[in-house]
Amino acid sequence: MFRLAVPRLAALCCARRAYSTPGKVKVCVTTQDGTQAEFEAPVGVNLMTAVRDVAQLEMQGACDGCMVCGTCHVYLSKAWYEKVPEADDDELDILDKSLEVQDTSRLACQINLTSDMDGIEVTLPKKVANLMM
Ligand code: FES
Numbered sequence: 001m002f003r004l005a006v007p008r009l010a011a012l013c014c015a016r017r018a019y020s021t022p023g024k025v026k027v028c029v030t031t032q033d034g035t036q037a038e039f040e041a042p043v044g045v046n047l048m049t050a051v052r053d054v055a056q057l058e059m060q061g062a063c064d065g066c067m068v069c070g071t072c073h074v075y076l077s078k079a080w081y082e083k084v085p086e087a088d089d090d091e092l093d094i095l096d097k098s099l100e101v102q103d104t105s106r107l108a109c110q111i112n113l114t115s116d117m118d119g120i121e122v123t124l125p126k127k128v129a130n131l132m133m
Contacts, residue, residue: 020040020118020119023042023043024040024041024042024043025040025041025043025113025114025115025117025118025119025120026038026039026118026119027040027047027050027051027055027120028119028120029051029122029123029124030122030123030124031058031124032125032126039054039055040054041054041113042054043113043114043115044112044113045112045113046110046111046112046113047072047108047109047111047112047113047120048061048107048109049061049065049109050108050113051108051124052072057124058124059071059108059124060072060128060130061108061109062130062132063109066109067090067091067094067107067109067110068094068131068132069130069131069132070095070107070128070129071129071130072107072128073101073105073106073108074105074107074122074124074125075104075105075106075122075124075125076105076106076121076122076123077104077121077122078103078104079121080104080117080120080121080122081103081104081106083116083117084106084111084117085111087107087110088110091106091107091110094107095107097129097131098129098131099125099128100125100126100127108122
């Protein structure tokens with residue numbers, strides 16, 4: 001009897017190959033409790049809107065992208081931190097006041113998703129501070 005070898009499908013979030021729908025990019029998120037989630041978001045929306053509104057994951061985005069609250073603080077993977085456009089001085093000022101900042105910290109509302117960001121990897125901090133309060 002012959003036995004066919006069936007390749008195992010990768011069930012992990014974001015295998016290194018991106019495969020999203022045209023006009024959308026795949027976003028890979030590690031949530032506060034370590035759960036990995038992946039979803040597709042339209043090109044042109046910012047990363048905060050993608051995480052909060054498209055995927056409906058836990059992200060406050062209290063100022064709705066006006067860059068005053070800091071509640072959209074995320075950590076990018078090192079590789080993606082180097083690929084996305086750099087933070088400007090205003091964003092860095094908000095990050096300076098944020099909790100548990102790391103070398104790859106960014107404000108998700110300041111990252112507009114482009115077609116070359118397919119497979120972007122993001123981790124949500126366990127704690128964020130709302131700087132408007
Ligand atoms: S949503 Fe408020 S700083 Fe990004």
